[in-house]
Amino acid sequence: MRPRSTEEDEALRALGARRRRLFPDFDAARVLHDAGGVVVIDKPAGVPSQSPDADLREDLPHRLGLFFVTRGEAPYVGVHQRLDRDTSGVIAYARDEGGNRFLAAQIEGRRAEKTYLACVRGWRGGARTLKHALVKGAHGMEVASPRDPRGKIAISHVEPIERVGDRVLVRVRIETGRTHQIRVQLAHEGAPVAGDPIYGGPPAPRLMLHAWRLTFDAPASDASREASRRSAGDSARDSARDSAGDSAREPMIAPTIAPTTFEAPPPPSFARWMRGLERVDYTDRAAIDEALRDAMERRWGLARACVADATSIAGQPTTTFRLVHGEGDGLPGLTVDVYHDHLVASLYDEAAPHEDTILDALHALGFVGVYVKRRPKQASTIVDPRRAEVAPSEAVRGTSAAPSFLAWENGARFVVSLGDGLSTGIFLDMRDVRRRVRDVASGRRVLNLFAYTGPFSVAAATGGAAEVVTVDVATPALATCEASFAANALDVPHRLVKTDCFVFLDKAVQRGERYDLVVCDPPTFATTKRTRWTSGKQWIELAAQCFVIAAPGAIVLLCTNDARLDAEVFRRHVRAAATRAGVALTVLRSLPSPWDFPSAPGQPHPFKRLWCEVGGSVGR
Secondary structure, X not given: OOOOOHHHHHHHHHHHHHHHHHOOOOOHHHEEEEEOOEEXXXXXXXXXXXXXXXXXXXXXXXXHHHHHHHOOOOOOOEEOOOOOOOOEEEEEEEOOHHHHHHHHHHHHOOOOEEEEEEEEEOOOOOOEEEEEEEEEEOOEEEEOOOOOOOOEEEXXXXXXXXEEOOEEEEEEEEOOOOOOHHHHHHHHOOOOEOOOOOOOOOOOOOOOEEEEEEEEEOOOOHHHHHHHHHHHHHHHHXXXXXXXXXXXXXXXXXXXXXXXXXXXXXXXXXXXXXXXXXXXXXXXXXXXXXXXXXXXXXXXXXXXXXXXXXXXXXXXXXXXXXXXXXXHHOOOOEEEEEEOOEEEEEEOOOOHHHHHHHHHHHHOOOOXXXXXXXXXXXXXXXXXXXXXXXXXXXXXXXXXXXXXEEEEEOOEEEEEOOOXXXXXXXXXXXXXHHHHHXXXXXXXXXXXXXXXXXXXXXXXXXXXXXXXXXXEOOHHHHHHHHHHHHHOOOOOOEEEEEOOHHHHHHHHHHHOOOEEEEEEOOOOEEEOOOOEEEOOOHHHHHHHHHHHOEEEEEEEEEEEOOOOOOHHHHHHHHHHHHHHHOEEEEXXXXXXXXXXXXXXXXXXXOOEEEEEEEEEEOOO
């Protein structure tokens, strides 16, 4: 793959500068206190206290450090407490060693008082204290049995402060700081936090948990510290005079630190949920704006991964990602993708009637232009994707992009077209899977079925594949794949095959072909002259053919976005396919979905990707 040119580096630096304006390191308005070696902030929902991805620094301490540097200050941030990624509210960090000592005494010494607000459904009675032993379970924390020696005591004082029907706003003061303490304890009492996907919370636009108040001894100001130093010196002199028998010394005045409380009001979504609004009301522009701001905070790391000096992903820029993923971001019927300076909004049934309001809100975020895709209500509905009323070829807000251009993903270039029908040339939900394919492709013979524009083929080639075969029925898609290969100057042997993938597989089986890596990502529904495909039991035959042409030790990647197909049923189909093909699977692993594609609260993720490693044959 060719290295980046000087022009490309300059373009990425310019994009990085624009991204810094759209996705700043931190909002100064959220700083509640910054003096005496301690900073107290109002943490936005969606920002992690520590990065879940080691390659993508997006955690709050890192962002604060960058923020301090822009102010000409030291980037040091000392961590003494954490909040869950989707919890908002008050959190304190140290700015120097004195702040470290103070917070260690206050927070780790349990002298600080931490109070939260939570929206729940099902809390019965009045105030009471919850005391449970918690242990780590298969899907988060759980209440331990009385005899479990692993249990660690968690104590929370819960008080209802507002009721609307069965919806209750509770105030929770915690004595201990166990992982997910409030969430698991309230769920155990039959009142899970709204919007909690792990512990069964009722629907909500976000996790309705907010760190409302933090009370501790106020950190000494610089003047107070100087007074303390002077007092310490006076004390030393007084002691010396004591030793000398001097009884005429002045009395020492010790510095005093008054208790201080920092508060962050709960976001407006809490009041809306208490009024019965479990989703964003698209007639409420303020609610849309709040949800979009939260979504932008969640994607800060991806937004800033476009230049080498923005994150630790230097050398592998990514300029495109999903900004809004429907109900997973509290915006049902709406997905929004970022491509460089432009947004592509897809509107489904719930969002479609409010198109103008939504597009205005998106344009107000500051991107250059916004494209729209008006999606059919049913995935099986066939529409002409290039009809202007379905997918306008130009931006509907702001300025249009070039008809086609190069987007970056994990350091590779991909040709995209924002106004060419319902699709753009790359499916962003496969970003992390393509990186896995790239990382294992070296020396392998790779087959990419249902390839569309061939992003998996590009990923395999950049990873050093020995040969790549790209199969799709659409001539324009294959032409785009060829253009992406040229853009990356890939010299891997590459064969483009325009044919029905089912026909290709039949012939490959007859010819006894073998591949070391097979990627199979069919649509949920497809009809060609020869075949009619519907995701479901037909997966058994399709996967079996993939296994038949897989060499011993090969990797077979099977993917579906069929929301109707249960994940365990999909696994059973794949196991049945391996049996039919006469192969043993040494690995059958489900790959996680990228975190910019969150599932709807309480719902399984529609994306299912099975990473299969093929062992020896079983009677074939």
